[in-house]
Amino acid sequence: MPAIHLQTEIPGPRSRAVFAERQQHVAPGPFHTTPIVAAHAEGSVITDVDGNRFLDLTSGIGVTNLGHRDPAVMEAVARQAEQFVHTSINVVAYEGYVQLAKRLNALLPEAGPCKTFLANSGAEAVENAVKFARAATGRQAVVAFEHGYHGRTYMAMALTAKAHPYKSGFAPFPAEVYRAAYPDFYRWPGVTGDPGACPSAAESGCPLSRCLCQEAFAAFAEMARAQIGETNVAAVIIEPVAGEGGFIPAPAPFLKLLREWCDKHGVVLIFDEVQTGFGRTGSLLACQQLGVTPDLVVMAKGLANGLPLSAVTGRAAVIDAVGLGGVGGTYCGNPLACAAALAVLDRFEDPAVLAHARHLGEQLRQRLDGFAQQFPQIGQARGLGPMRALELVSDRQAKTPDKAAAQSVVRYAYEHGVIVMACGTHGNVLRFLIPLTMAEEELEEGLAVIEAALASLAKA
Numbered sequence: 394m395p396a397i398h399l400q401t402e403i404p405g406p407r408s409r410a411v412f413a414e415r416q417q418h419v420a421p422g423p424f425h426t427t428p429i430v431a432a433h434a435e436g437s438v439i440t441d442v443d444g445n446r447f448l449d450l451t452s453g454i455g456v457t458n459l460g461h462r463d464p465a466v467m468e469a470v471a472r473q474a475e476q477f478v479h480t481s482i483n484v485v486a487y488e489g490y491v492q493l494a495k496r497l498n499a500l501l502p503e504a505g506p507c508k509t510f511l512a513n514s515g516a517e518a519v520e521n522a523v524k525f526a527r528a529a530t531g532r533q534a535v536v537a538f539e540h541g542y543h544g545r546t547y548m549a550m551a552l553t554a555k556a557h558p559y560k561s562g563f564a565p566f567p568a569e570v571y572r573a574a575y576p577d578f579y580r581w582p583g584v585t586g587d588p589g590a591c592p593s594a595a596e597s598g599c600p601l602s603r604c605l606c607q608e609a610f611a612a613f614a615e616m617a618r619a620q621i622g623e624t625n626v627a628a629v630i631i632e633p634v635a636g637e638g639g640f641i642p643a644p645a646p647f648l649k650l651l652r653e654w655c656d657k658h659g660v661v662l663i664f665d666e667v668q669t670g671f672g673r674t675g676s677l678l679a680c681q682q683l684g685v686t687p688d689l690v691v692m693a694k695g696l697a698n699g700l701p702l703s704a705v706t707g708r709a710a711v712i713d714a715v716g717l718g719g720v721g722g723t724y725c726g727n728p729l730a731c732a733a734a735l736a737v738l739d740r741f742e743d744p745a746v747l748a749h750a751r752h753l754g755e756q757l758r759q760r761l762d763g764f765a766q767q768f769p770q771i772g773q774a775r776g777l778g779p780m781r782a783l784e785l786v787s788d789r790q791a792k793t794p795d796k797a798a799a800q801s802v803v804r805y806a807y808e809h810g811v812i813v814m815a816c817g818t819h820g821n822v823l824r825f826l827i828p829l830t831m832a833e834e835e836l837e838e839g840l841a842v843i844e845a846a847l848a849s850l851a852k853a
């Protein structure tokens with residue numbers, strides 16, 4: 394039986410009615426990818442208030458990685474709700490928080506002894522990671538990257554690269570934030586066409602006449618030396634795959650060079666794995682497959698599969714630098730969210746879960762690479778494991794970003810039963826944040842709609 398089932402026009406009458414109320418009562422700021430209103434969600438499928446069934450290829454922006462309402466997670470949450478829902482870790486402690494910290498610490502064995510701080514959202518964890526780094530180093534400057542996205546609070550906004558719509562009109566931002574070029578080799582100076590994935594990632598040496606990882610690192614190091622001075626840098630924060638910025642993987646050789654530079658200059662290396670974490674790239678954390686260990690890793694989204702929870706995990710020496718009362722928050726590490734996260738970690742202990750995620754990633758890669766051959770509107774198909782995307786351009790040679798095309802695919806898709814999102818500094822990247830538990834047939838059903846959407850662009 395197909396997962397998609399549409400029984401009204403899209404959006405249906407009840408969705409339209411709720412949207413009319415939303416417009417009247419809700420702040421207009423939060424964007425909406427679709428005009429659909431959810432009634433129920435299970436696995437890879439969202440059913441709307443009009444009884445239409447959609448395949449969800451967004452996982453609520455990379456959150457429900459184990460699918461909607463994963464039974465083990467739901468059971469853990471229900472069990473915790475029977476006990477207590479909130480005491481605040483700042484008042485009366487509970488085991489779930491401590492057990493979760495212990496298990497997250499074990500994710501970074503190369504970092505030596507680790508400790509964990511829990512918060513609620515990705516942005517909040519990013520803020521706190523910077524606090525830990527500044528406290529540990531006694532320095533102020535933080536280096537972030539072009540295409541970087543770290544959230545909506547003030548420090549997170551300052552670290553985020555894209556002005557519209559994230560930052561415009563909200564200045565002034567916190568000081569001592571500097572920006573380096575991200576290793577985006579599709580749009581790297583002097584690179585024509587699609588350079589493909591970093592060839593040196595295969596450990597076979599870089600066959601390009603110029604090593605772009607070396608160039609990107611040299612640009613970073615020179616910026617830090619000239620504009621900041623290495624001894625003033627507290628932290629470097631980077632997403633192993635730039636998420637909102639366009640699903641651009643940072644090649645392992647570049648990250649290794651960054652790691653060496655941070656070691657040399659006593660700088661805290663922070664990986665923002667809010668979007669790349671919890672199986673999204675085919676390993677639990679992306680850093681595990683890239684072979685580079687940060688000092689601090691920031692996690693959220695898939696950590697609790699839908700409950701609000703985030704974490705900063707890393708070297709105890711860095712985390713211990715903040716004394717009693719220096720970080721915290723009423724809801725930080727909520728018991729329901731901790732129970733969910735422990736269940737998520739249990740689920741990932743079964744090697745079949747990540748094996749399936751990688752299998753789906755390969756299925757997705759093959760289909761998206763095929764689309765790139767088929768449709769001239771695709772400038773590049775890229776990603777890491779199942780975290781994959783298509784960059785749409787109106788001119789392949791000039792690589793002119795085509796935001797309208799991405800929007801048109803998103804619209805065609807939801808009108809035909811598939812929920813998919815765009816991203817990218819230019820808004821022209823179609824990203825796939827598939828449920829990592831979906832069936833092969835479901836993914837194929839969804840991709841057939843995407844193929845039709847791309848074909849409709851070709852006709853337009």
Ligand SMILES: Cc1ncc(COP(=O)(O)O)c(C=O)c1O
Binds near residue numbers: 637665668669693
């Ligand atoms: C890499 C990254 N960091 C931080 C954030 C912010 O997380 P939140 O929206 O939970 O504040 C996001 C959200 O998309 C993200 O992708």
